Amino acid sequence: MNTPSVQHHGAVDAHPSRTRALSPAERWYWIIDQLSTLTVCARVRIEGEVSTAALAAALRALQGGQPLLRLAIAEEPGGARFVPTDNPIPVREVVLTEAEPSRWEREVDEHEFAESVDWRTGPLARAVHIRAPGNVHDLVLSLPHCVADGTTALALLRRWVRLAAGPGSADRDTSTPDVQGGPVPAAVEDLFPDRYRSMSDPVPERAAGEDVVVGRVVPDRFVPFHERRTRLLHRSIDGDALARLTAACKREGVTLHGVLAAAMAAAVARDARAQPGAHFAVGSPVAFRDEMARPVGEDEVGCFVSAVHSVVAYAPDDLWRMARFVNDDISARRARGEQFPVFSLLAAQGPAGVADSGPLVRYIEEHGSFNFFVSNVGRFDFPDTLGGWRLSGAQFVGGISVVGYLASSVTTSHNTLNWNFTHIDDAVPHARATRLADDCIRTVLAAAG
CATH class of the missing domain: 3.30.559.10 (Chloramphenicol acetyltransferase-like domain)
Structure with missing residues (x-):
């Protein structure tokens, strides 16, 4: 902490x-x-x-x-x-x-x-x-x-x-890097298209279907913000299982992200002992590098993501229906530009430092759109070999901090889907987080057949 x-x-x-x-x-x-x-x-x-x-x-x-x-x-x-x-x-x-x-x-x-x-x-x-x-x-x-x-x-x-x-490489000069070598790069917000640089209404209107009771992860106990600790549970899918899952997604006309987000929403619903039809909000951090005023490649350093959320109805017997809804909902929200208003909100109302951050942090805790999410970078091109080296297991994992209780980071590389689950210790204890992670894996493998 x-x-x-x-x-x-x-x-x-x-x-x-x-x-x-x-x-x-x-x-x-x-x-x-x-x-x-x-x-x-x-x-x-x-x-x-x-x-x-x-x-x-x-x-x-x-x-x-x-x-x-x-x-x-x-x-x-x-x-x-x-x-x-x-x-x-x-x-x-x-x-x-x-x-x-x-x-x-x-x-x-x-x-x-x-x-x-x-x-x-x-x-x-x-x-x-x-x-x-x-x-x-x-x-x-x-x-x-x-x-x-x-x-x-x-x-x-x-x-x-x-x-x-x-x-x-071993003979390179290892002296201190030249800090005179260039200016500080522009902020991500400065690369936004003009229509998103200043938004008069930084809070998007509710989408259809959101006027319902929306489920979230309920913590076992409230953990003070400055005491929260992200913990990691690594899971993966590879070989024939990944091939079957990929083929099933193609057959059903959904993205891999859609089925992973649906599986996570279903796991949270089962954890809450929810009834079929209950709604849960799952977050999806989406990349917008290809939406900037100029092209932004994956080698450009910065945080080019923002989260949208999907309020999906729990369908215990039809994961693919949930996945299709998530896919369609994310596409619609992106088309409306819902990944950008949060930046205007932070510009207008964001805190200056830790000392005045309390109101916004508490608001997110109590009224945020979601408190569990799936961050998926998709298929990342990492070499299998370099010279005499064999490379494997390339993946990322991100912390949660104070913006949720349960998350997962997904990378597909080296013929493996690495699904790293994270949770806030004590709020979602290890045993509960393990059940949720294993539920997600079982659900997608069962759907893949």
């Missing part, structure tokens, strides 16, 4: 291109990260000879090419600002004496989700290298959500691995 802080750390750089104020969305994510860690992690396994020196040099090269990885955040009287830092991305090395394939899960669960990336000193990233016998290595790259979404984390991890595998 994190202790909220409003202390001043660091000094603002006088050069205007090397510092700027956090945007309203960046500031919001930075604030709630101080209440309860909001970190995005990406992980991959490497089998082969890996040089520690090559990894370190590649990480410096990665940092040198990404301005947002050469920043810290300074809390000034006028507000929080990005400022340059020459600190390298820290690497925590974990050396195992025997094989422990799931150790990366423990490192994310017990360390990366327990302690925020140090924004005061920067940089806004850190890494873990887990070394196991037999030349097996797990790499984890962690970033705060204020500068990264799941796609960003995976793309940076992929770039790090490619740099490390390149010829002469």
